[in-house]
Amino acid sequence: MTDDSTGDPHALFTAWAAEARASEINDSNAMALATTTPDNQPSVRMVLLKGHDERGFVWYTNLESRKADDLLATHKAALLFHWKSLRRQVRIEGPVSRVSDEEGDAYFATRSRDSQLGAWASDQSRPLDSRETFEARYEEVQAQFEGKDVKRPPHWSGFRLDPQRIEFWQDGAHRLHHRRVFTRRTDSWDEGLLYP
Template identity: 80%
Template sequence: MTNDPHALFRAWMAEARASELNDSNAMALATVGADGMPSVRMVLLKGHDERGFVFYTNRESRKAGELAADPQAALLFHWKSLRRQVRIEGPVSLVSDEESDAYFATRSRDSQLGAWASDQSRPLDARATFEARFEEVQARFEGGDVPRPPHWGGYRVTPVRIEFWQDRAHRLHERRVFVRDGDGWQEGLLYP
């Protein structure tokens, strides 16, 4: 049994990739609005290492505005087929332009075009409006590479707390918690 939460996460993620039917990298991202109201939505984990957990989005979206005002977040992975979940809490920082560019280049062309066409989280009068904008962007970049929009990029959640929850019979679950302590981690157990 490892006492390194990143190694444990990698092991659990590998099992989830093999067992989850769709989006084993889906995670709930919780932020807080200016009014103190929590907000949660699903995003996809696109990178993980000892520095943290990375996702990408429109930096003019609601979530981005909330992170700009209060750069802290909580993440939750729930792998139903494995009967496990991982909770992560920590400060959030922007991913470098170079890292954002590299990831953007791996996206499908339509996803790249969609990043240009969408005013994510803003009101939309009709689906046809968005579809027309998508067609305009297609024409704009026809025959060439699609660069990363300046308003689109990555965020990194640097964990200060990671909890691993494993379902057990009769609700006698196992909960391991790791809390950042300087350059290392303090490990403990929680009652189910």
């Protein structure tokens, strides 16, 4: 088990995420991403965490998707990791900004070629008349890039959430859960506990 005595929420998240990689069957880096529209309509979906360090939590998406529209309009989001096998959750809230083009390019280059082509072929979140239309479009993109490197599309990049609040939730018997919360101050973290 993890040594939870650290007062650094980034170090604690790294330790919990490492345990989740060893115990979760699929996608231990899956997280619920919650956003709101400018008129406060909430929306949530699952995305994959692709980077984490002292600067924050990073994921990638089509910049013309609904989630990107929300993020670019409000610059705020919340994340939730639920690791059922460990009976743990981590909730994270904070402002969001786009990653640099260099960071987006570097990550895009690590994706499989099929995923790279899919980023060009998909008008993510827009209506689609049939699956055949998308498959035909994918084949067109495949032919277009035949024998060439696939560069990152201008409409595809990443976002970074700069955490201002991180809660670590550990299941307890009889619903007597352990909730540890960190709140960002200018250059440090305040730490406390919450009732279950």
